[in-house]
Amino acid sequence: MITFILNDQPISTEASPGSVVLDFIRNDAGLKGTKEACREGDCGACTIMVGELIDDDTIEYHSVNSCLLPLGQMNGKHVVTIEGINHAELNPLQQAFVDEGATQCGFCTPGFIMSLTAYFLSSDSINYNDAITAVDGNICRCTGYASIQRAIARVCQLLLKDITGDKLNALISHKIIPTYFKQIPAKLNELNAHNQTDIQPVDISQEIVAGGTDLFVQRPDDLIDKDVRFLSSEPGLTDIWQDDKFCYIGAGVKIETIRNSDIVRKQIPKIDDYFRLFASTPIRNQATLGGNLVNASPIGDTTIFFLALNVRIGIANENEKREFKLKDFYVSYKKLNKKAIDIVEYLKLPLLSSQHKFNFEKVAKRTYLDIASVNSAVSIRADANIIQEVHLSAGGVSPIPLYLAESANYLVGREVNPQTVRGVCRVADAEIAPISDVRGSEIYKRLLLRQLIFAHFINLFPDNVNLESLYRFTENEIH
Numbered sequence: 001m002i003t004f005i006l007n008d009q010p011i012s013t014e015a016s017p018g019s020v021v022l023d024f025i026r027n028d029a030g031l032k033g034t035k036e037a038c039r040e041g042d043c044g045a046c047t048i049m050v051g052e053l054i055d056d057d058t059i060e061y062h063s064v065n066s067c068l069l070p071l072g073q074m075n076g077k078h079v080v081t082i083e084g085i086n087h088a089e090l091n092p093l094q095q096a097f098v099d100e101g102a103t104q105c106g107f108c109t110p111g112f113i114m115s116l117t118a119y120f121l122s123s124d125s126i127n128y129n130d131a132i133t134a135v136d137g138n139i140c141r142c143t144g145y146a147s148i149q150r151a152i153a154r155v156c157q158l159l160l161k162d163i164t165g166d167k168l169n170a171l172i173s174h175k176i177i178p179t180y181f182k183q184i185p186a187k188l189n190e191l192n193a194h195n196q197t198d199i200q201p202v203d204i205s206q207e208i209v210a211g212g213t214d215l216f217v218q219r220p221d222d223l224i225d226k227d228v229r230f231l232s233s234e235p236g237l238t239d240i241w242q243d244d245k246f247c248y249i250g251a252g253v254k255i256e257t258i259r260n261s262d263i264v265r266k267q268i269p270k271i272d273d274y275f276r277l278f279a280s281t282p283i284r285n286q287a288t289l290g291g292n293l294v295n296a297s298p299i300g301d302t303t304i305f306f307l308a309l310n311v312r313i314g315i316a317n318e319n320e321k322r323e324f325k326l327k328d329f330y331v332s333y334k335k336l337n338k339k340a341i342d343i344v345e346y347l348k349l350p351l352l353s354s355q356h357k358f359n360f361e362k363v364a365k366r367t368y369l370d371i372a373s374v375n376s377a378v379s380i381r382a383d384a385n386i387i388q389e390v391h392l393s394a395g396g397v398s399p400i401p402l403y404l405a406e407s408a409n410y411l412v413g414r415e416v417n418p419q420t421v422r423g424v425c426r427v428a429d430a431e432i433a434p435i436s437d438v439r440g441s442e443i444y445k446r447l448l449l450r451q452l453i454f455a456h457f458i459n460l461f462p463d464n465v466n467l468e469s470l471y472r473f474t475e476n477e478i479h
Helices: 023-026 092-099 109-122 128-134 144-162 168-171 179-191 254-258 262-267 271-275 289-295 301-307 407-413 419-429 442-460
Strands: 002-006 010-015 047-053 058-067 078-080 207-209 226-230 240-242 246-250 313-315 323-324 330-332 343-352 356-364 374-384 384-395
Touching: 002 289, 047 109, 047 179, 047 356, 058 078, 058 109, 058 179, 092 109, 092 144, 109 128, 109 144, 109 168, 128 144, 168 179, 240 262, 240 419, 246 262, 246 289, 254 271, 254 289, 262 271, 289 301, 289 343, 301 356, 301 374, 301 407, 374 442, 384 407, 384 419, 384 442, 407 419, 419 442
Parallel strands: 002 078, 207 226
Antiparallel strands: 002 010, 047 058, 047 078, 240 246, 246 343, 313 323, 313 343, 356 374, 374 384
């Protein structure tokens, strides 16, 4: 039995845990405001809010794509559709969309409204640029977006004056959300949803799902009749913590949670910029670290990011626990150093010193919301411009997410200068094996990796390396 609150109503259902929330909302609950379109998490027409208890009195809300959201993950949560924020009249956000001409056919509009409402509920302060970012997963094919931007600016200006301190009551007073939101924490506590306190052994007959943002695109029908286990709902996998040497990130932690973590931000101050290149906000709110790692995509942004941080991965089953370098997790295309009964538990990141520099680069057909053609990350520790330690990774140039060991070895002990950068590019070119596909030819991908390595050093060592110096190639150095 799955129990949750849908808008202001308690729900108990025996529907398949492997079905998606979008179908339950529209077909079982009869709430048609949430629209069905791409069913791939690309358009945002199906966006809803999901609230989860943080403590007895506090709920954290996020925007998610209901087309990729397993119903079984809703146990003990608050699911909010467009109907759940409606009043007798249009609320100020909805009215702004009407007044500014931000809705034409109207198909996408509920998704925009839900993304923005989630932003207002979850943000510590109201900021126009952040509000625009909050709708990065919503597509409108009618308006050209200028009218949507005006509507967002109008509501941000309205709320900017009052959203301080008691945010929930302020949003209720402005009629952004209804008054029933005040009672939701108590109602969720009353549900007494089953929560596991320990990580359970794997039953190989089960279908293991983390975030599901890839599985529910690739084979959603297969999951409806399966016995599904949802790792992102297990408390033992959903924490971020640190000791005096390492930062630990549980495998069930959502990608957006990592981006917002103060612990992780201290290690990677620019993580906010990097992670905004990783899919849209609703996808990051659902996708998990462990799911990304186990997916083993050769161009997975999260994997390439953490490979360059020299992390270790912890995996376990009922009989043993193992921990080893993430670079040793990938054996061949989609083949992992992992048994069928193993669960990925955490990543273990060495705490970085002030001497460490980190950078992530990505090239795709679109800057945002797209799969990489080639991506790369680097972590470097240098003393007096002599490289002491380096870890370099690249995606899109190998059957696996690639740790560039030979390139890293080449750099250690060398001075940071244009000659060193040109040299490591030659080593990296011999270390990779890209293929031509829809994201680019082999030659193009080789060129991209060279450019991304250039970008690493230009960004991290601007006093030592610049674009002009790097392009002083001899003829035999040009591919």
